[in-house]
Amino acid sequence: MPKDSLSELNPPQKKAVETIDGPLLIMAGPGSGKTRVITSRIAYLIKNCGVSPHRIAAVTFTNKAAKEMQSRLQSLLGHGIRGLTSGTFHSFCAMTLRIDGELIGLGRDFVIFDDDDQINTVKRSMKETDIDPKRFSPRSILSAISNAKSQLLGLQGFVENKSNYYDEIVSRVFERYEEILQQSNAADFDDLLLKTHTLFDTEPEVLKKYQERFLYLMVDEFQDTNVAQYNIAKQIAEKHKNLCVVGDPDQSIYSWRNADIRNILSFQSDFSQAEVISLEENYRSTQTILDGAKNLIASNKERVNKDLWTKNVKGSPITVMEGYNEEEEAQLVVREIGRYVDSGNYVLGDISVMYRVNAQSRAFEMACQRYGVPYQVVGGIKFYQRREVKDLIAYLRLILNPHDDISLSRVINVPTRGIGQRTLDELTRTSVTLNLPIFSVIENLSNGKAESISIPIQLGARAIKAVEDFKTLIDNLRSESEKQNLIELIDSVITRTGFRHHLENDEQSEERIDNIEEFRSSAREYAQSEGQEALITFMESIALVSDIDGMEENLDFLTLITLHQAKGLEFPVVFITGMEEGLLPHIRSIDTGDPRELEEERRLCYVGMTRAKERLHLIRAFRRGFRGGSEPSAPSRFISEIPRELIYIPGQTENEGIETSLQDNKIGSSASPSVKNSTQSFKPSRSEASHSFESSSRKNPPTERMRLPGSKHLQAQRVVPVRRRRVVNKIVAPHSKLSFKTGDKVKHPSFGEGIVLNFEPSGDDVQVTVAFKESLGVKKLMAGVAKLEKL
């Protein structure tokens, strides 16, 4: 990208940047330079109009997008952007509530309940309202609650609007759910928005503060905002009316999360004088890819047509391939990727494999491991959602806020300390009757005043002892926490609670300890600030990060990603996999019979296709396995919605002539028209990092089934398989030397130094038995996985 300066913008882009007064709606097609416009606009406000960054807020869809914007502005304006507010709606609201939430009864150190906590809370609520979780799924009840909150209804609104038996059930759970949250001084994701709205609604002074401060407000990915978010934006912008929203209705893919595409219509009616600017020139994709995508999306009925165009080269046809099953699909893809890399024109970081559901990543991971392709999975099982990490977080939260019943229930018996379900039930029951948090019940218990207060509780002496010990444990950690920094605190939690020991006894102890180690180092950057402050900030950052936030651009890794997460990204080469009826229009969207759901699937496919700059592959499997079995699947209807002449099917020769060389396909990385058609030079191929594939493989037609290449010569590039499940989202670079002999001194990242007692090759790795010093003892480790270092 060239420097963001006004002269390099096309006329509508320029207009979008310079239209600063009054409401503005920017309709930005894929690849139309939206991000540039947003950053240029902010830079323009600051530099040309002399607006203080302090008075500008920019809301993005992910923290990653916010960070990217920040860094681009930084390079444009240097320190001139200090004071700029940028982030997601959720993080903005969390901050607002942290400051002024007390006015609406939210304690300063409230905790944020994530999805997992929410489900637990719903389950508990159902139990306490005698609603059978087998008859009504907690998940669907939660989604009803979330839906109500996203529409700014809240409990009260929901109760008033309920119209059937199911609503009645939900409202009972909802009521209890809110009580638990209140008592735990917690807010769920939707509360962050809802409560901020309420705060602004009921406290004019607070609202005024924000209204006056934010002269300019920008909202990115507007098509994916929900009613609550839009209304918060409206509240803030009400005074100055300088609200700029940027979006593309064709890329709206989050309606299941209550995003409401009608916000775009509302915006136009709420701000009738709003200027509307369309960005229609695409700088990203080849003509062919853009045409394919345009034709696909044209099948949607509910949309306004856009006139997307590009000056880019025609480029290669869209390749459609078919494998027998998902394994062969993956093999096909990985082998094709090998050809790209071998050509020297692409590095792995240029390529991405996209799929509808996370479960699909598995086959690709396995294929990558077999072929030695380093890869990066975005998302999947979220790091902070791993059991051991969540347990540790629950301890930290409890230390911060002992009233957090959900966290307390989570860890009161982890590791097991003789407090079973009976005891916990009894404590919970009492807390409900007394309308007190569980921790307070325990406190009263241990004051020895149980009888005098006449707590109606029935527990054996042994249970009481155990519970009291737990209370003392938390109390001690709590008082220590004020003197310790974050890392010290985490360490004392791990040791004092017996958590470390507990992990060591676990079957997957290595993996779990690794994860805790990872967690510990992620806390490091927060450890500077003082005592509890650090803990609060850290907890908040954990609750609000997304997987995509952690994704790095790394030339050496192939990216595996869901279509949803791919929004906003671009890659020279894109493989969209699982192009099958039931998967890409997902079965759930077909089953409902709601055409709008099917159209959203089509938009999802459109988003995926428009991520591609130069090469687009659509792959499907003839049979797909699920729930153990395997069933035949039909090609996705979306394939047939792409004009045949844009498609190349290997094996069907008549179209082969269309395929152009890779060189002809290259699109200059610059958005400026002058260089676009030139066959620009590629990124220099990085010999030391290049991942060479068996050269003969490129001669094999992709459809022919072939044996996996021998792997010896790939050893150096091989990514070590990480047990069955992945340990960290990013698989780190492989280890160079995996040879050990008895007596070798080795170093483990968390266990420290040790001596090799024994070793035996196992698959591609070596299982090493190591004696570590101190109390750590003898362990069997996979050398590559454990990142063992020879000393």
Add this chain to the structure above:
DNA sequence: AATTAGGCATTTTTT
């Protein structure tokens, strides 16, 4: 109270 076995639902996407 803790561990284990067997039954069952589950998988769309995530701030």
Add this chain to the structure above:
DNA sequence: ATGCCTAATT
């Protein structure tokens, strides 16, 4: 096939 939940066992 896996993981979660309940029931049964020690």
